[in-house]
Amino acid sequence: MLESLKGMMLTLASTVTGLRRPVTQQYPKQATPVKPRFMGFPALTWDGEISEPYCTGCMVCIRNCPTQCMSASMMDNPKHADGDSSRRKIVDYFEINLNRCILCGICVEYCNFDAIVMSHEHEMSTYARNGDRVDLPALLEIGKKYQEATDWIPPTVLAKQKADAAKSAAGEPAEASGG
Amino acid sequence: MSTQPDTLPDIQADRADAQPVEMLLNMGPQHPSTHGVFRMVLWVDGEKVVDVEPHIGYLHRGSEKLCEGEQYHQIVTLFDRMDYIGNFNNELAYCMAVEKLMGLEVPERAEYIRVILCELNRVASHLLYVGTMGLDAGAMTPVMFSFRGRERVQALFEAVSGARMMHNYFRIGGLKEDVPDNFRELMDELMPILREDVEQSDRILTFNEIFLSRLKDVSPITANEAIAFGLTGPMLRACGYEYDVRKAQPYSVYDRFDFEVPVGLDGDCWDRHWVRVQEMYQSLRIVEQAMEQLPDGPVASPLGRRLIRPPAGEAYVRAENPRGEIGVYLVSDGTDKPYRLKVRPPSFCNLSALRRLLVDTWLADSVVVLGSLDIVLGEVDR
Amino acid sequence: MSFLISVAWSALGLAVMFAVLSVVVLSMVWLERKALGRLQLRYGPTRTGKFGLLQPVADAIKLIVKEDIIPNDSEKAIFWVAPVIVVVSAFVIWVTIPGGDSVVIKHLPLGLFYIIAFAVIGILGLVLAGWGSANKYGIMGGLRSAAQLISYEIPVVLVAAAVAILAQSLDMREIVAAQSAYPYLVVLPLGLVIFFIAGLAEVGRTPFDIYHAESEVVGGPFVEYSGAHWSVFFLAEYINTFAIAALTALLFLGGWGGPALPDVVWFLFKTYAVVLVVFWVRGTFPRLRIDQLMAFAWKVMVPLSFYTVIIAAVYRFYDLPWWSLTILSLAGLAAAGWIIYRRMTAPARRVIQIQERLAAQRGAAPSPRT
Numbered sequence: 001m002l003e004s005l006k007g008m009m010l011t012l013a014s015t016v017t018g019l020r021r022p023v024t025q026q027y028p029k030q031a032t033p034v035k036p037r038f039m040g041f042p043a044l045t046w047d048g049e050i051s052e053p054y055c056t057g058c059m060v061c062i063r064n065c066p067t068q069c070m071s072a073s074m075m076d077n078p079k080h081a082d083g084d085s086s087r088r089k090i091v092d093y094f095e096i097n098l099n100r101c102i103l104c105g106i107c108v109e110y111c112n113f114d115a116i117v118m119s120h121e122h123e124m125s126t127y128a129r130n131g132d133r134v135d136l137p138a139l140l141e142i143g144k145k146y147q148e149a150t151d152w153i154p155p156t157v158l159a160k161q162k163a164d165a166a167k168s169a170a171g172e173p174a175e176a177s178g179g
Numbered sequence: 180m181s182t183q184p185d186t187l188p189d190i191q192a193d194r195a196d197a198q199p200v201e202m203l204l205n206m207g208p209q210h211p212s213t214h215g216v217f218r219m220v221l222w223v224d225g226e227k228v229v230d231v232e233p234h235i236g237y238l239h240r241g242s243e244k245l246c247e248g249e250q251y252h253q254i255v256t257l258f259d260r261m262d263y264i265g266n267f268n269n270e271l272a273y274c275m276a277v278e279k280l281m282g283l284e285v286p287e288r289a290e291y292i293r294v295i296l297c298e299l300n301r302v303a304s305h306l307l308y309v310g311t312m313g314l315d316a317g318a319m320t321p322v323m324f325s326f327r328g329r330e331r332v333q334a335l336f337e338a339v340s341g342a343r344m345m346h347n348y349f350r351i352g353g354l355k356e357d358v359p360d361n362f363r364e365l366m367d368e369l370m371p372i373l374r375e376d377v378e379q380s381d382r383i384l385t386f387n388e389i390f391l392s393r394l395k396d397v398s399p400i401t402a403n404e405a406i407a408f409g410l411t412g413p414m415l416r417a418c419g420y421e422y423d424v425r426k427a428q429p430y431s432v433y434d435r436f437d438f439e440v441p442v443g444l445d446g447d448c449w450d451r452h453w454v455r456v457q458e459m460y461q462s463l464r465i466v467e468q469a470m471e472q473l474p475d476g477p478v479a480s481p482l483g484r485r486l487i488r489p490p491a492g493e494a495y496v497r498a499e500n501p502r503g504e505i506g507v508y509l510v511s512d513g514t515d516k517p518y519r520l521k522v523r524p525p526s527f528c529n530l531s532a533l534r535r536l537l538v539d540t541w542l543a544d545s546v547v548v549l550g551s552l553d554i555v556l557g558e559v560d561r
Numbered sequence: 562m563s564f565l566i567s568v569a570w571s572a573l574g575l576a577v578m579f580a581v582l583s584v585v586v587l588s589m590v591w592l593e594r595k596a597l598g599r600l601q602l603r604y605g606p607t608r609t610g611k612f613g614l615l616q617p618v619a620d621a622i623k624l625i626v627k628e629d630i631i632p633n634d635s636e637k638a639i640f641w642v643a644p645v646i647v648v649v650s651a652f653v654i655w656v657t658i659p660g661g662d663s664v665v666i667k668h669l670p671l672g673l674f675y676i677i678a679f680a681v682i683g684i685l686g687l688v689l690a691g692w693g694s695a696n697k698y699g700i701m702g703g704l705r706s707a708a709q710l711i712s713y714e715i716p717v718v719l720v721a722a723a724v725a726i727l728a729q730s731l732d733m734r735e736i737v738a739a740q741s742a743y744p745y746l747v748v749l750p751l752g753l754v755i756f757f758i759a760g761l762a763e764v765g766r767t768p769f770d771i772y773h774a775e776s777e778v779v780g781g782p783f784v785e786y787s788g789a790h791w792s793v794f795f796l797a798e799y800i801n802t803f804a805i806a807a808l809t810a811l812l813f814l815g816g817w818g819g820p821a822l823p824d825v826v827w828f829l830f831k832t833y834a835v836v837l838v839v840f841w842v843r844g845t846f847p848r849l850r851i852d853q854l855m856a857f858a859w860k861v862m863v864p865l866s867f868y869t870v871i872i873a874a875v876y877r878f879y880d881l882p883w884w885s886l887t888i889l890s891l892a893g894l895a896a897a898g899w900i901i902y903r904r905m906t907a908p909a910r911r912v913i914q915i916q917e918r919l920a921a922q923r924g925a926a927p928s929p930r931t
Contacts, residue, residue: 002902003386003387003388004387004388004389004845004846006382007382007383007384007387007845007846008841008842008845010379010382010383010845011320011383011600011601011841011844011845012600012841014320014324014379014599014600014601014602015599015600017602023327023330023602024602024603024604026604026607034337035334035337035338035341036338036359037337037338037339037340037341037359038337038341038342039341039342064250064252064253066249066253066256066257102256102345103342103345104255104256104259104345104347105341105347105355106252106253106256106347109355109484110484118341202697203697204697204698204701205697210779211775211776211779212776212777226701226705226851226852313847314776315776316776316847316848317767317768317770317774317775317776317846317847317848318767318845318846318847318848319597319601319767319843319844320600320601320844320845323601323602323603324601324602327602383845384847387846387847388901388902389768389846389847389848389849390847392849392850392853393847393848393849393850393853541850541851541852542701542777542778543771543774543777543848543850543851544850546776546777
């Protein structure tokens with residue numbers, strides 16, 4: 001009987017803690033914040049400087065996708081011909097079937113051009129079975145939203161910055177000892 | 180039913196000796212307490228279970244066959260989805276198999292982070308078990324208490340790996356990326372609260388008189404029988420047999436931690452419950468020690484993004500999952516895809532004892548026994 | 562003429578009772594969802610109206626609008642009539658349960674007898690519902706309900722008899738009047754505990770929700786019911802819960818007696834307090850198994866209720882001072898609690914002891930692995 005009474009006291013106490021420190025989040029009203037690393041649906045990034053996508057349509061993500069949920073094709077970049085862009089090829093067509101995507105993030109890991117990101121988008125329900133097939137403009141739209149929300153810096157640039165910072169921090173004594 | 184086609188096996192014929200008082204009760208796959216899509220065909224005499232025939236395969240996705248068509252780095256995602264309650268533990272078992280075949284050395288920091296995440300995953304998995312066990316026994320509240328703790332663990336997983344359940348975070352030879360910079364603060368914040376949550380979900384259920392009377396002396400099994408059935412994990416330890424892969428054949432860096440292997444006594448449902456609850460405390464101990472010892476250094480795989488082609492050969496690796504011993508048998512023919520990958524899923528092997536455990540119990544016990552097996556159908560059916 | 566007036570009054574009273582009980586049920590649904598939510602670290606309903614106050618109304622509308630499915634294989638007549646039996650028996654006992662000194666539809670001198678007699682009829686409805694719905698889970702649940710409710714009827718009746726012995730009357734008004742000095746809670750705590758526990762079993766609430774156990778028989782007798790038919794069962798369940806709470810308040814907590822406030826307010830206050838305890842118990846405990854339930858009824862509840870009757874009779878016969886009854890009652894309670902404690906937790910404590918001994922051994926001789 002003692003343990004039962006203890007249990008009853010615990011539930012009674014939980015009404016008080018529940019009032020003081022509620023763990024429920026009123027989801028649709030009160031958006032649940034996602035962590036910085038949250039992997040939502042994949043999206044394509046937009047190079048604001050040249051105003052074209054980072055993606056060159058090289059298809060490495062498609063080859064590495066476990067579910068084959070993407071398809072893409074590349075074309076010659078007209079901006080490269082004009083001399084505005086260093087990208088010789090550019091994505092022509094890109095489609096992801098987000099209903100098939102398993103949000104594993106392998107595409108992001110294998111992309112050589114910082115062109116694809118796991119966005120923070122996760123509220124994309126549709127009524128149709130294949131209602132979440134998104135094409136290039138839509139992917140770029142999600143990507144732009146993500147870039148703006150997180151002040152996105154391309155991972156390769158970020159890695160370079162980090163390496164430079166580490167070098168400059170550790171560099172001077174190393175140079176002094178070397179010299 | 181007369182509409183049944185002749186090709187279906189006639190279940191009535193299986194028990195031609197059935198007594199007229201017996202009733203065939205079809206429990207599942209749409210039953211609230213069959214844990215997913217498991218189906219039991221029960222023969223009941225009043226409230227007593229006379230015989231049981233389990234039906235599995237409703238969640239069969241052919242994971243093992245799919246593995247043969249995927250490259251090595253893609254298979255991690257498939258392992259996430261086998262035991263979808265203990266994702267990290269599954270990823271670890273697979274990665275260790277490939278690493279063993281390739282003779283890879285994993286960076287020490289990566290090993291520690293793996294252990295921390297796996298043990299937290301074990302706590303989360305056992306918390307889920309405690310909650311669903313409460314539901315099976317008819318208590319509504321424990322599930323809320325334990326999901327609160329599980330939710331916190333999952334929030335940490337999200338901060339580390341970017342996903343709450345299907346992490347895809349372990350890589351062959353290391354990790355996808357290092358933990359976030361504020362990992363230590365997150366852990367310092369999480370651990371005391373998590374311990375409190377575990378204690379509360381323990382206190383509300385484990386020694387409750389009604390819960391005890393429901394679980395104690397229900398379907399006991401001896402250690403010899405349990406070994407004969409191939410039971411592992413808490414199912415075996417509840418019989419008093421101290422066998423834990425983490426101790427018996429330490430993998431990763433488990434030999435560096437001081438922890439106990441809780442064992443039960445009678446091998447009944449309550450002992451299984453008690454062993455799991457105690458394991459949560461031990462897992463928390465391991466996590467605390469690992470956080471103290473956590474070294475600096477690289478975590479990324481030395482392979483980088485290179486295509487993984489293990490040498491031709493085979494490797495078998497076992498690891499202690501929350502549900503028992505997982506075994507991964509990997510055969511490579513030297514290409515970028517495995518020739519064959521066989522998983523020894525703990526839930527499936529534990530489920531094999533179902534008939535032995537259920538016959539001659541009460542109908543209400545069948546739910547509790549199934550709950551105490553703690554099966555995950557994603558792993559049983561694969 | 563006077564007969565006609567009396568009939569008219571009764572009809573009016575019944576209509577008022579129906580309206581009041583409907584409001585009570587709505588309030589209890591809201592209270593239960595809110596209380597359970599709080600016990601479980603949740604908010605409970607929040608979206609429909611302020612504090613989710615309109616949630617039960619929304620639930621009721623949904624249930625009535627839903628399609629009412631009748632299985633092909635069911636016995637149509639029985640399937641249809643079973644909810645009616647349950648709900649009528651639930652309503653009918655309220656005819657004589659007083660909510661205050663004069664707040665009663667029909668005052669009966671044998672009120673307690675009437676209530677107990679009519680409360681049993683609901684079981685018939687449950688068994689019929691289980692049988693008529695042509696579902697194995699339904700049959701299971703129906704038979705479970707028959708076994709359970711009949712077993713627990715005995716302690717309820719015996720404890721009510723003990724109270725009647727103390728008050729020397731079966732008249733609800735006189736039972737309450739007899740508690741004006743001190744409520745029977747003080748002299749007969751054992752009776753209160755038995756009555757409350759057996760009452761929980763009577764209305765099938767956790768830990769005795771065995772006949773409609775969600776995780777075992779998936780709703781039991783109600784498994785095939787939907788829409789308005791199901792809502793009728795739901796209604797009856799809540800009215801019965803309220804009735805048990807009201808009877809607990811009337812028999813043991815002094816009824817509507819209390820200072821300052823009007824008697825109906827006191828009655829409602831005490832009843833809702835008991836109802837909250839019912840919800841609290843529901844938010845804490847697991848469910849018993851059917852054999853344990855029956856064993857508990859016949860091995861614990863029935864002997865204890867006999868003991869209650871005997872000590873009440875002895876007290877009355879020898880005209881003992883009132884505290885002697887309290888002592889006798891508490892002694893019975895303590896004995897029962899001790900036996901339950903020993904019987905149920907002994908095996909678990911054995912496991913802990915052995916575990917501790919093993920740990921001590923390991924501490925003495927550290928294992929080679931660590």
